[in-house]
Amino acid sequence: MSANPDEPNIAPAPGGSTLLSIQNVEKGFGGRKVLRGISLEVAAGEFLTILGESGSGKTTLLRLLAGFEMLDRGEIFIGDERLDTMPAYRRPVNTVFQSYAIFPHLSVFENVAYGLRARGVSKREIPERVGRSLEMVKMSEFSGAAPAKLSGGQQQRVALARALVNRPRVLLLDEPLSALDANLRRQMQLELKSLQREVGITFIFVTHDQEEAMALSDRIALLRAGLLEQVATPREIYASPETAYAAQFIGQTNLLRADVHDGLAACRTITWRATGPAGRAIFSLRPEHIRLAQPAPPGKLTDATSARFKGTITNQTFGGAADLLEIDCGDGQLIRARVASPGELAGEREFEFDPSCAIRVREGSEP
Amino acid sequence: MYSRAYKSVVTIPPLVWVIVFLLVPYALLFCYSFWSVSPSGLIVHNWNLGNFAEMLRQPMYLATLLRSLRIAAYVTILALLLGYPVAYYLSLHASKRRDLLYQLVIIPLWASYLVRGYAWKTILGTDGVLNGVLNFLHVTNALLVLQTHLNASFSSHAWTHGWHVTFVPLSFLLYSPFAVVLMLTHIYTPFVFLPVYASLEHVPRNLIEASYDLGASPWKTFRRVVLPLSLPGIVAGATFAFVLTFGDFLAPLLVGGPSGIMISNIVASEFGAAYDWPLGAAISLCMLLLVVSLLYFTERLERRVAFS
Numbered sequence: 212m213s214a215n216p217d218e219p220n221i222a223p224a225p226g227g228s229t230l231l232s233i234q235n236v237e238k239g240f241g242g243r244k245v246l247r248g249i250s251l252e253v254a255a256g257e258f259l260t261i262l263g264e265s266g267s268g269k270t271t272l273l274r275l276l277a278g279f280e281m282l283d284r285g286e287i288f289i290g291d292e293r294l295d296t297m298p299a300y301r302r303p304v305n306t307v308f309q310s311y312a313i314f315p316h317l318s319v320f321e322n323v324a325y326g327l328r329a330r331g332v333s334k335r336e337i338p339e340r341v342g343r344s345l346e347m348v349k350m351s352e353f354s355g356a357a358p359a360k361l362s363g364g365q366q367q368r369v370a371l372a373r374a375l376v377n378r379p380r381v382l383l384l385d386e387p388l389s390a391l392d393a394n395l396r397r398q399m400q401l402e403l404k405s406l407q408r409e410v411g412i413t414f415i416f417v418t419h420d421q422e423e424a425m426a427l428s429d430r431i432a433l434l435r436a437g438l439l440e441q442v443a444t445p446r447e448i449y450a451s452p453e454t455a456y457a458a459q460f461i462g463q464t465n466l467l468r469a470d471v472h473d474g475l476a477a478c479r480t481i482t483w484r485a486t487g488p489a490g491r492a493i494f495s496l497r498p499e500h501i502r503l504a505q506p507a508p509p510g511k512l513t514d515a516t517s518a519r520f521k522g523t524i525t526n527q528t529f530g531g532a533a534d535l536l537e538i539d540c541g542d543g544q545l546i547r548a549r550v551a552s553p554g555e556l557a558g559e560r561e562f563e564f565d566p567s568c569a570i571r572v573r574e575g576s577e578p
Numbered sequence: 579m580y581s582r583a584y585k586s587v588v589t590i591p592p593l594v595w596v597i598v599f600l601l602v603p604y605a606l607l608f609c610y611s612f613w614s615v616s617p618s619g620l621i622v623h624n625w626n627l628g629n630f631a632e633m634l635r636q637p638m639y640l641a642t643l644l645r646s647l648r649i650a651a652y653v654t655i656l657a658l659l660l661g662y663p664v665a666y667y668l669s670l671h672a673s674k675r676r677d678l679l680y681q682l683v684i685i686p687l688w689a690s691y692l693v694r695g696y697a698w699k700t701i702l703g704t705d706g707v708l709n710g711v712l713n714f715l716h717v718t719n720a721l722l723v724l725q726t727h728l729n730a731s732f733s734s735h736a737w738t739h740g741w742h743v744t745f746v747p748l749s750f751l752l753y754s755p756f757a758v759v760l761m762l763t764h765i766y767t768p769f770v771f772l773p774v775y776a777s778l779e780h781v782p783r784n785l786i787e788a789s790y791d792l793g794a795s796p797w798k799t800f801r802r803v804v805l806p807l808s809l810p811g812i813v814a815g816a817t818f819a820f821v822l823t824f825g826d827f828l829a830p831l832l833v834g835g836p837s838g839i840m841i842s843n844i845v846a847s848e849f850g851a852a853y854d855w856p857l858g859a860a861i862s863l864c865m866l867l868l869v870v871s872l873l874y875f876t877e878r879l880e881r882r883v884a885f886s
Contacts, residue, residue, distance in 0.1 A: 279787050299790040300799075312788035316806050325802075326792035377792065 230255040230413050231276075231294075231381055236285035238271055245271045247437035249285070253381070253415065258407050260416045260424040262460070263434035269417045272434070273383050276415065277306045289380060300329070304381040305374035309389060311366040313358040319345070319369050320354045326377040344376035345369075347406065364395050371403075375410060384416045388423065400426055421461050425449070433457050440575055454575030458495035465501075465546050467494040467569065476569070479542045483518030483566040493572050498535065500568035501548035504561040517563040522546060524556050538562065607866075610859035621855060629860035639844065639861065646841040649759055650824040654770075656763040657819045658812065661770035665811075666804075669778035670786075680775075687768050695832040698761045702752040702833065709748060753835025761829045766822055770815035777811025778804070809883040817876045821869050841865060 231253040238246040245268045253259050263269040274280045276287065278299030287295040294302060305326065314322050323341045332340070345351045348368035358366060367387060374382055388396045388403075404427050407414050418424055424431050425445040433440040433448065433456075441448055441457045452458035455466050469478035469485070471492050476485035478494070485494070504519055522538035525545075534553060538546045538560075548562060612625045633639045668679055686694065701707045750756060781804055789799040827842030834840065841861065848858030 277787075277791055279790070299787070300793050300795050304791075306788070306791045308784050308788060310782075310784055312782070312784040314785060314788070314803065325789070325794070329789070329792050329794035329798055329802075373792070 228255055229253070230257075230290065231415075232288040233272075233276075234286045234288070236272070236275065236287065236295075237283045238268075238275060238280065239283055245437055246275075246282075249434075249437075249439055251432055251439065251442060253413060255413055256411050258404070258414045258416065258427060258429045260418060260428035260431045261434055262418060262421060262424040262431050264419055264460075266436075267434045268437045269419075269434050270385060273306075273385050273415065273417050276381070277304060277383055278302050303379055304383055305377050305379040306383040306385065307367075307370045307374050307387045309386045311363075311370040311387075313361075313366050313369055313373075315358055317358075318354070319350065319356050319358065319361070322358065322369055323373045323376050325373065330377065340376055341372075344372040347375065347409075348372045348402075363390055364399065367391065367399065371406070375406075375412070379412060381413045381415060384414060386418055387416075389418070389420075396423075403427065425461065431461070433460060435460075435575065451570055452495055452572055454573045455493050455495065456575040458570070458572050463498055463547065465496045465498065466572075467496055468492075469494055479544045480522075480540045481518065481520040481544070481546075483564075483569060485566065485569065485571065487571050493574065494569040495572050496546075496564060496569045498547045498549040499533065501546065501550070501562050501564045503550055503553060503556075504563040516565065518566050518569075519561055519563045520546075521559060521561050523559045527556055604866075607859045607862055610856050611863045612860075613856045615854050615856060619853065629857045630864075632857060633860060633864070639841075642839055642844055643841045643864070645755065645839070646824055649755060649762070649840060650820045652759045653762045653766060653823040654816050654819040656759065657767040657770040658774075658816060660763065661767045661815060662774055662812070665771050665775035665778055669775055669781075670804075683768055683771055686764070691765065691828060692832075694765060695761060695828060698757065698764070698833050699752065702757055702760070704749055704752070706752070708751060712748065752833055753838065755834065755838045757833035757835075758829045758838045758840070761833050762823045762826060765829075766819040769818040769822065773814035773818070774808060774811040777808040777814075781807045806883070810880050813876050813880045813883065817873065821872065824869065825865065 229252045233249055233251040233253075236246055236249045237244065249268075249272060261269045261272060271280060275282050275295065278294075278297065282295050285295070286293065289303065294304075314325065317325065320341055323344055324337050327337050327340060342351065342354070345354055348371050350365065350368045350372060353361065353365065353369075358369070361369065367390075370387070384403075388399050391399060400423060403414075416424075416427060428445055430442060430444050431448055432442045435456050440460075441453045445461070448457055448461045452461065452464075458464045459466065467476075467478040467481065469476040469492055471485050471487060471489050473489075474484055474486065476483055476492065476494065485492075504517075520540055522540040522544075524536050525539050526537040528535040530549070531552075533549045533551050534556075536548045536550055536553075536556065538548060540546055546562075550556075610621075611629055612627070613621055613623050614626060614628050616622050664679075664683060668676055668683075672679055699706075703709070785803055785807070786799055789803045790796075794802060825842055827840060827846055830838045830840045830843050834843075842865075845858050845861050845865070848854045848861065852858075
């Protein structure tokens with residue numbers, strides 16, 4: 212059932228056993244291709260985030276998993292079972308909707324009990340399971356309340372309880388925190404993460420917020436225009452992005468379009484030692500990897516391991532521990548650097564960075 | 579906030595309207611129902627309950643009232659059975675054809691009531707379209723053959739006799755309560771369709787998806803989510819169909835015949851040919867009370883089933 216390991220763009224699940232296997236999935240709406248061949252494996256108990264801008268196809272992918280849309284090509288398996296041909300109401304997955312989708316005509320209790328009743332769980336078992344589920348999301352006292360009386364955050368919790376009470380094999384979350392205000396959102400992020408560890412259910416979380424993705428996920432699947440750019444842990448994507456898009460989307464970066472010759476990369480006024488094939492290449496250089504160059508001690512040449520360049524500071528944004536500098540290197544080349552509280556800076560200065568921090572990236576998929 | 583002049587300009591016309599065309603006629607109706615007609619044919623202002631006693635004494639009145647209620651109930655149920663599935667299909671499944679189908683459902687509302695009445699007359703009559711088609715298809719003949727066959731037991735003579743039967747139209751089609759129910763169902767189904775469609779359009783689609791997601795089959799989803807959430811439309815549509823049918827007097831006049839008489843026809847004749855305005859007023863008052871109490875009941879029901 213597991214995908215062919217020779218498949219070029221398959222993203223294998225790390226560690227544990229593969230629970231969900233998405234294979235070459237394509238989906239279009241009226242001639243417009245929304246997903247252009249997605250292959251992805253999700254491990255049991257993993258917290259996987261599908262991250263992408265609006266229009267990248269992330270919600271479509273989630274809806275394919277839930278069964279609200281039918282795929283055009285490809286296959287989806289859960290364990291040994293074929294998932295994509297199953298009707299939504301038979302799939303062992305549950306969804307937390309962006310707008311919560313709480314049934315307005317049912318009490319909180321009945322909302323949570325809905326899935327149990329629909330699947331024919333015995334009547335005696337229902338109150339206990341609903342009670343435990345509401346307890347888990349700290350909503351026990353609202354059991355008899357009408358949904359209209361609940362705040363957004365409370366409805367969110369009910370939606371979570373309603374999904375988790377069914378003990379799904381995979382929980383799908385469609386931007387569930389996007390409607391909450393910033394404080395509540397951070398709190399819910401923490402709760403969501405600890406809840407996931409507690410119940411041990413595989414979470415597939417869709418968001419456009421890269422910070423949220425980094426804070427929550429075991430792995431991030433970065434989606435762009437219907438194709439996966441990179442699937443890796445947040446740290447891996449941040450430290451070694453594979454594409455220019457991934458580098459830009461996860462954290463801030465400087466993209467340097469350089470020519471590589473004889474082990475040297477040159478991007479206008481900046482040169483550094485680089486490995487890899489010669490020719491045109493794109494490098495990602497994180498702002499925090501650039502520092503103010505130390506003046507060379509007299510009588511000694513500059514440190515050969517670091518790359519140096521000169522530039523004029525055009526803007527300095529105070530940021531507490533580190534300031535963000537915008538540096539004009541001449542020739543229209545703008546570089547951003549994050550420098551540990553340097554005090555007020557101005558004029559032309561020399562900067563340096565470790566060449567190994569300039570990560571060679573691919574152009575990435577065309578939108 | 580608003581000037582006195584503005585307030586009076588916007589409030590006086592509807593007020594005048596309500597007083598002149600509703601309150602005064604109702605007050606007159608109320609008074610008339612307690613008056614009586616002298617043997618010489620004059621209306622006498624002697625307050626009494628004679629008209630109401632007359633209504634109870636003559637079984638015809640109560641029977642007609644009950645028939646009207648029964649016809650109204652049939653029409654309501656049939657209009658719901660026809661209107662709800664169409665509204666359901668249009669709202670939830672007819673993605674591309676929706677506008678066209680919606681217009682097709684609404685178009686009958688643009689044709690005059692009388693035109694549609696006469697159309698049914700032409701369709702249902704003994705020389706009508708329906709009998710013509712049935713005759714062409716030999717359905718009526720076949721029915722007759724079957725009947726003859728059964729009546730005459732197994733004699734071969736009955737068979738030959740059966741084939742010689744000339745066309746005998748089905749006569750129960752026109753001038754019967756059946757015809758009234760048919761015509762009024764045709765006329766009032768759009769009145770059920772519209773509020774049901776509106777309420778179905780207001781059912782959030784993600785609730786339907788949530789129901790599937792939680793393991794409910796399409797049928798369970800309909801029963802536990804779509805139907806409860808469209809109840810306000812059902813109540814509103816059913817009220818329209820019932821009240822409008824109950825008060826209808828043209829359909830019985832056109833296609834009802836003697837057996838399809840409804841209570842409004844009696845009221846009309848009391849005010850016309852029979853020239854017994856007080857009795858007509860008394861019957862009208864009873865109808866009014868019935869309808870108003872029904873409206874009160876459905877209003878409460880609607881508020882109970884309506885969700886924020």
